[in-house]
Amino acid sequence: MNKNSPLISLCYTSNTTEEISFLGSLRLLAHSFLNNQKYNITGLLIYKNNQFAQVIEGDEDAIERIWSKIQRDTRHKDIQLLSKEPIVHRSFTKWSMLFPESDKVVEYFPDMVEAVKDLEMPVNHPLFKILAK
Numbered sequence: 001m002n003k004n005s006p007l008i009s010l011c012y013t014s015n016t017t018e019e020i021s022f023l024g025s026l027r028l029l030a031h032s033f034l035n036n037q038k039y040n041i042t043g044l045l046i047y048k049n050n051q052f053a054q055v056i057e058g059d060e061d062a063i064e065r066i067w068s069k070i071q072r073d074t075r076h077k078d079i080q081l082l083s084k085e086p087i088v089h090r091s092f093t094k095w096s097m098l099f100p101e102s103d104k105v106v107e108y109f110p111d112m113v114e115a116v117k118d119l120e121m122p123v124n125h126p127l128f129k130i131l132a133k
């Protein structure tokens with residue numbers, strides 16, 4: 001972690017290129033969860049109705065690195081950056097993901113439970129104001 005790198009919050013929405021199966025969601029969950037833990041990225045990814053909405057928070061260099069990968073990912077399109085701004089405090093204490101039947105993960109993949117349980121949805125976060133529209 002780089003102490004000189006400011007804390008950034010980035011928020012976007014996108015559409016899937018193809019419907020993502022349960023297995024596909026698991027793959028995305030596992031990869032993102034491990035990566036985000038490694039780079040101390042917190043936030044929330046929501047996959048619903050063939051749309052994604054995500055908030056990621058972390059050091060600017062970590063956010064830039066993952067954001068450039070996310071933008072090049074062919075699993076989604078129509079990516080709309082909603083905000084990218086310095087923050088003083090994180091709104092999320094961990095990274096997690098909500099997707100159809102994500103509650104099944106608890107049953108089948110206990111190692112991944114942290115990523116799908118006790119989802120934090122800070123109601124005042126701009127993403128949720130946008131989703132509520």
Ligand SMILES: Cc1cc2nc3c(=O)[nH]c(=O)nc-3n(C[C@H](O)[C@H](O)[C@H](O)COP(=O)(O)O)c2cc1C
Binds near residue numbers: 028033071
């Ligand atoms: C909607 C969406 C959200 C994603 N979110 C993350 C994320 O938060 N963290 C992450 O590491 N990868 C995320 N990915 C996956 C990245 O696009 C990319 O596949 C992955 O980071 C590659 O990691 P690697 O370079 O370690 O193989 C996301 C992909 C999609 C389609």
